[in-house]
Amino acid sequence: MTDTILATKGLTKRYGSHLAVDRAELTVEKGQIYGLVGRNGAGKTTIIRMITGQTVPTAGEVTLFGTAGRDLLKLRARTGVMVETPSFYPYLTARQNLEYYRLQRGIPGKGTVDQVLEETDLADTGKKTFKNFSLGMKQRLGLALALMNRPDFLLLDEPINGLDPEGIVEFRNLLLKLNQQRQTTILISSHILPELANLATCYGFIDNGVMLEQISAKALEEKCRACIEVQVDDPNAAALLLEQQLGTRDYEVLPGGTLRLYSFLDQPQTVARVLVEGGVALCSMESRGANLEDYFLSMIGGVRHA
Amino acid sequence: MRNYLAAECYKVFRRKYFYSALLTVLALEGLLIWGYWFTWTHGNTGVDFSGSLVTLFMMVSIGLYAAILTGDMIFSEQYKYNTLKNEVAYGTPRPRIYLGKLLVATLVALMAAVVMVGVYLGFCWILLPHNEADSSALATLGYVLAGALPLWLGAQALTMACYFIIPNNTLAAFVVVALLGVLPPILQLCGLLIHPGFEHIRQLMPAVLLEQLYQRAFQTDYLGLCWIVGLVLTVAATLVGIVTFQKREIR
Numbered sequence: 001m002t003d004t005i006l007a008t009k010g011l012t013k014r015y016g017s018h019l020a021v022d023r024a025e026l027t028v029e030k031g032q033i034y035g036l037v038g039r040n041g042a043g044k045t046t047i048i049r050m051i052t053g054q055t056v057p058t059a060g061e062v063t064l065f066g067t068a069g070r071d072l073l074k075l076r077a078r079t080g081v082m083v084e085t086p087s088f089y090p091y092l093t094a095r096q097n098l099e100y101y102r103l104q105r106g107i108p109g110k111g112t113v114d115q116v117l118e119e120t121d122l123a124d125t126g127k128k129t130f131k132n133f134s135l136g137m138k139q140r141l142g143l144a145l146a147l148m149n150r151p152d153f154l155l156l157d158e159p160i161n162g163l164d165p166e167g168i169v170e171f172r173n174l175l176l177k178l179n180q181q182r183q184t185t186i187l188i189s190s191h192i193l194p195e196l197a198n199l200a201t202c203y204g205f206i207d208n209g210v211m212l213e214q215i216s217a218k219a220l221e222e223k224c225r226a227c228i229e230v231q232v233d234d235p236n237a238a239a240l241l242l243e244q245q246l247g248t249r250d251y252e253v254l255p256g257g258t259l260r261l262y263s264f265l266d267q268p269q270t271v272a273r274v275l276v277e278g279g280v281a282l283c284s285m286e287s288r289g290a291n292l293e294d295y296f297l298s299m300i301g302g303v304r305h306a
Numbered sequence: 307m308r309n310y311l312a313a314e315c316y317k318v319f320r321r322k323y324f325y326s327a328l329l330t331v332l333a334l335e336g337l338l339i340w341g342y343w344f345t346w347t348h349g350n351t352g353v354d355f356s357g358s359l360v361t362l363f364m365m366v367s368i369g370l371y372a373a374i375l376t377g378d379m380i381f382s383e384q385y386k387y388n389t390l391k392n393e394v395a396y397g398t399p400r401p402r403i404y405l406g407k408l409l410v411a412t413l414v415a416l417m418a419a420v421v422m423v424g425v426y427l428g429f430c431w432i433l434l435p436h437n438e439a440d441s442s443a444l445a446t447l448g449y450v451l452a453g454a455l456p457l458w459l460g461a462q463a464l465t466m467a468c469y470f471i472i473p474n475n476t477l478a479a480f481v482v483v484a485l486l487g488v489l490p491p492i493l494q495l496c497g498l499l500i501h502p503g504f505e506h507i508r509q510l511m512p513a514v515l516l517e518q519l520y521q522r523a524f525q526t527d528y529l530g531l532c533w534i535v536g537l538v539l540t541v542a543a544t545l546v547g548i549v550t551f552q553k554r555e556i557r
Contacts, residue, residue, distance in 0.1 A: 072397070092317070
């Protein structure tokens with residue numbers, strides 16, 4: 001049985017006449033790494049801001065750890081948040097900035113600051129103030145703040161922006177470690193879909209403020225699995241031929257005379273010959289298969305910037 | 307709230323801002339005291355300790371505008387640096403954020419006032435000659451400070467409300483100056499040209515009340531008026547500030 005960490009119900013945000021988020025339903029279960037996918041301006045950041053309390057929803061409800069309403073404030077202390085560019089006081093060092101928030105949040109132990117600085121590879125920044133940090137260092141300090149209270153739930157909005165390739169790998173490994181060792185649930189929004197595909201165990205697709213679909217990584221993989229899709233007049237006869245002539249049962253029959261074959265991917269001519277020689281009329285035949293990017297683009301109906 | 311206050315104090319006392327502002331004022335004070343001492347040592351017998359306190363009475367109005375500095379020190383341009391999101395997203399209640407900053411700004415302002423008045427009094431006491439007028443001058447100082455305190459508090463609350471309501475710190479500071487310093491002469495003009503009622507309103511403005519404190523020394527009803535105006539301004543500005551901040555989108 002899984003516990004629901006986050007659930008939104010009819011979450012809506014309207015700015016004047018612009019509907020930024022329209023009745024978003026989003027569910028994140030314990031232990032998941034939830035990838036929120038959408039192009040620029042789709043409403044990802046607005047959803048995250050409503051979850052974190054930065055923006056008051058026009059309508060709808062946010063439930064965190066099974067609790068909604070006024071008690072949400074207390075439960076937000078169990079979350080770690082990094083929304084857009086990390087923001088800190090420019091005249092303070094990394095250690096001073098974190099110490100300020102440690103005091104403010106009442107997190108015990110001065111060693112906590114050193115520990116998260118170590119974890120995020122910022123321990124040797126010394127007297128360098130935040131204003132002199134590179135974008136990558138700023139991102140890592142944002143992550144350090146998000147991790148300081150050992151959160152049960154991490155909300156990260158575009159966290160790998162500004163990180164170099166090595167930093168991205170380190171970041172990915174850190175998130176995987178948190179997820180696997182501490183059972184930290186993670187909601188992460190990113191434009192870099194291949195990177196998201198390396199992490200996420202569940203996806204939510206959003207476009208124009210509307211949640212289009214929530215799907216597990218396993219189900220998505222199934223949907224995107226490479227295959228030969230054939231359109232025939234008699235799918236049952238075609239299936240029999242595939243079993244008898246090619247000795248495979250790795251196929252599925254779909255409604256409307258469609259048949260998907262998941263083997264013999266490199267021998268489409270053999271498949272076509274077997275079907276035609278067996279008396280099955282072949283209407284169409286194509287190789288299919290998609291990655292996360294293709295799937296998202298097909299969902300929003302065209303090639304747009306993700 | 308205790309954690310919040312501790313964090314704000316940690317931040318403000320690690321900035322050069324507080325120390326450089328205080329040192330600048332102390333340096334100017336030093337120049338003034340040196341001026342008194344220099345003229346006294348060069349034969350000006352009119353200079354004495356009680357006379358030096360009159361300058362202090364006339365400077366209490368500066369406390370109104372000093373609230374802009376202490377407010378800026380504590381608020382730290384949080385809209386510009388987008389740091390409020392770190393507090394709100396962690397679930398810190400917005401009224402606590404607001405009141406925490408107001409309390410620390412007031413604390414810092416009071417500390418600075420104690421240091422500035424203390425240094426001025428101390429050096430004047432040591433360097434300048436004394437006479438029988440000292441005790442009445444010190445009593446007047448006590449009265450003036452007792453009347454100024456609630457008005458300074460009101461100014462601090464108004465300043466903090468402006469910093470929370472107006473996303474641009476510079477503009478917020480201009481609005482505070484306009485409300486505290488520019489509005490009274492406008493009301494005076496309106497009182498002359500439009501309706502005498504405006505003059506009555508002007509008489510309740512903190513800057514006007516402070517100007518008259520020295521002349522109206524030991525009038526307890528006037529002291530009471532200062533406290534009523536100061537406290538009403540504090541409560542009203544804080545309520546408006548909190549209600550506005552509760553609804554604000556934090557980026």
